[in-house]
Amino acid sequence: MIERSLVVIGGGSAGMEAAIHAYKLGVRDILIIEKNNYLGGILDQCIHNGFGLGEFKEELTGPEFMSRLSEQIEQLKINYRLNSNVLNISKDKIVTYSNKSEGIVEIKAKAIIFTTGCYERSAGSIALPGDRPVGIFTAGQAQLYLNKEGYLVGKRVFILGSGDIGLIMARRMTLEGAKVLGVAELMPYSAGLNRNITQCLKDFNIPLYLSHTVKKVIGKKRLEKVVIAPVDEHFNFIEGHDLVFDVDVLLLSVGLIPNVDLLKNLGITFTKNKGAKVNNLLETEIPGLFTAGNVLHVHDLVDDVVKEAREAALGAARYLKNELKENASQIETLAGNGIGYIVPSIIEIENVIEDVTLKFRVKKPYHDKFIYFSLNDKIIKKMFKPAIIPSEMEVVTLKKDLFINSTGSLKVYVEEK
Amino acid sequence: MKELICIICPRGCHLVVDENLNVSGNNCPRGEIYAKNELTNPTRTLTSTVKIISKKACRLPVKSEKPIAKNLLFNAMDEINKVTTKSPVRIGDIVIKNICNTGINIIACKTILE
Numbered sequence A: 001m002i003e004r005s006l007v008v009i010g011g012g013s014a015g016m017e018a019a020i021h022a023y024k025l026g027v028r029d030i031l032i033i034e035k036n037n038y039l040g041g042i043l044d045q046c047i048h049n050g051f052g053l054g055e056f057k058e059e060l061t062g063p064e065f066m067s068r069l070s071e072q073i074e075q076l077k078i079n080y081r082l083n084s085n086v087l088n089i090s091k092d093k094i095v096t097y098s099n100k101s102e103g104i105v106e107i108k109a110k111a112i113i114f115t116t117g118c119y120e121r122s123a124g125s126i127a128l129p130g131d132r133p134v135g136i137f138t139a140g141q142a143q144l145y146l147n148k149e150g151y152l153v154g155k156r157v158f159i160l161g162s163g164d165i166g167l168i169m170a171r172r173m174t175l176e177g178a179k180v181l182g183v184a185e186l187m188p189y190s191a192g193l194n195r196n197i198t199q200c201l202k203d204f205n206i207p208l209y210l211s212h213t214v215k216k217v218i219g220k221k222r223l224e225k226v227v228i229a230p231v232d233e234h235f236n237f238i239e240g241h242d243l244v245f246d247v248d249v250l251l252l253s254v255g256l257i258p259n260v261d262l263l264k265n266l267g268i269t270f271t272k273n274k275g276a277k278v279n280n281l282l283e284t285e286i287p288g289l290f291t292a293g294n295v296l297h298v299h300d301l302v303d304d305v306v307k308e309a310r311e312a313a314l315g316a317a318r319y320l321k322n323e324l325k326e327n328a329s330q331i332e333t334l335a336g337n338g339i340g341y342i343v344p345s346i347i348e349i350e351n352v353i354e355d356v357t358l359k360f361r362v363k364k365p366y367h368d369k370f371i372y373f374s375l376n377d378k379i380i381k382k383m384f385k386p387a388i389i390p391s392e393m394e395v396v397t398l399k400k401d402l403f404i405n406s407t408g409s410l411k412v413y414v415e416e417k
Numbered sequence B: 001m002k003e004l005i006c007i008i009c010p011r012g013c014h015l016v017v018d019e020n021l022n023v024s025g026n027n028c029p030r031g032e033i034y035a036k037n038e039l040t041n042p043t044r045t046l047t048s049t050v051k052i053i054s055k056k057a058c059r060l061p062v063k064s065e066k067p068i069a070k071n072l073l074f075n076a077m078d079e080i081n082k083v084t085t086k087s088p089v090r091i092g093d094i095v096i097k098n099i100c101n102t103g104i105n106i107i108a109c110k111t112i113l114e
Helices: A013-024 A041-045 A062-075 A139-149 A164-175 A194-204 A261-266 A302-320 B029-040 B070-080
Strands: A002-009 A030-033 A049-051 A079-081 A085-089 A094-099 A103-114 A118-120 A136-138 A156-160 A179-185 A208-210 A212-218 A225-230 A243-246 A249-252 A256-258 A289-291 A331-335 A339-343 A355-362 A366-375 A378-388 A394-399 A408-414 B002-005 B014-017 B047-053 B059-064 B084-086 B094-096 B106-108
Touching: A002 A013, A002 A302, A013 A030, A013 A041, A013 A062, A013 A103, A013 A302, A041 A062, A041 A139, A049 A062, A062 A302, A085 A103, A085 A261, A103 A302, A118 A139, A136 A139, A139 A164, A139 A249, A139 B059, A156 A164, A156 A225, A156 A243, A164 A179, A164 A194, A164 A249, A164 B070, A194 B002, A289 A302, A302 A355, A331 A339, A339 A408, A355 A408, A366 A394, A378 A394, B002 B029, B014 B029, B047 B070, B059 B094, B070 B106
Parallel strands: A002 A030, A002 A103, A030 A079, A103 A289, A136 A249, A156 A179, A156 A249, A179 A208, A331 A408, B047 B084
Antiparallel strands: A085 A094, A094 A103, A118 A256, A179 A212, A212 A225, A225 A243, A339 A355, A355 A394, A366 A378, A366 A408, B002 B014, B047 B059, B059 B106, B094 B106
């Protein structure tokens, strides 16, 4: 069987950067396996700008950002396979993939970085009520058709969900001549970035209906109407306020699901945000199997994705050099009051070089609040936040010295008066 | 007094601008420039695609080299949608010169060689 030091599964932004960084850390025998016919993943269809401010200090479009990474892959002569589907990953890290020219191939990997991104929630997964005519698309599907194939999926559009892809598509379809009649968001606040509310909706006078959702989809063959209605705090419809829109397209921008299927038969634990449970090296419960990017948890910015990919690459490189202490003692992270989730789930302080990076989201918007970090009920850090919202991921680094214990639990919570 | 959300970067600062164009709420100097422009001459970077004749792709992603006046976005789209380009194209190549007489070029965002 062929052996490889490092196999990277998924050649999007996380996978490319993980491979590049692992190479820079001295790992040479790398293979990236990518199902598509190019490296770059979703960035290729994200033709809008706003990428790269963190990473390259300039504002790039998705394709430009992707090229910066793929050029490095070529320069460093990192191996990759395109049009290749990974069929299985075993507990002893044998990766099975197939493609047209090689057939079915098995590779024994010393380490794996799993970067398969996420997929969009569909009409079925949100139990969209009413008919199932032609004209219901996820925002990403419509984006692919428009930006890569040149097809506008409709002329009169309503968008359910205020996620960033939906907002971006509201502007994009408007610029291409479609009429976007509105965006409905179930929650009382937007799921997208503030700047996208401004530059994608307000710029084009597209109304945003907060605390509203689709009550009924109507259409025999092609979509004809959507009925939108307000909801109360328990998400029950408030009667008598239905809004009816004549549309030919309903776009869904209702969330992303980490693409973890290949990890499902490994017997590992998943967190409540559906990514694999990882330690601070971004290593799963299988030693040597690392994961990063949107398959671990959904990020707002690709700049954050590539940063995280470097963390996984560092973990994998240290693992390959036998620099990690096995069976290190563990601190569990706990999402306390107001916190939705925390990555990582486990901190192995004996394997920390300098800092511990925590990423988390709040469950709802807060103003002028302190966020506390308490280790075994002793506060080791607090930080003041003038404004903190669920759609913006928080990244906090804690110095290793703050961890006076190497077991127990680290709780993160928002102060409530 | 006017309240704005800064769109320069994804941070999205909440800006307040008074009658004398004094800006507060920004976390970096770009926010101040944005707020002043937004109230005097609002501009946006335009991104779109043009048709390309190539073996590998049918659309070429493009952008305005610099932000263009907000009220010219639809006129610029009309010009962009009339263009057909041919491979090879490299990142940064000019696809349309001087769009809508703004002095700003529309450039390629992707290298498509074949």
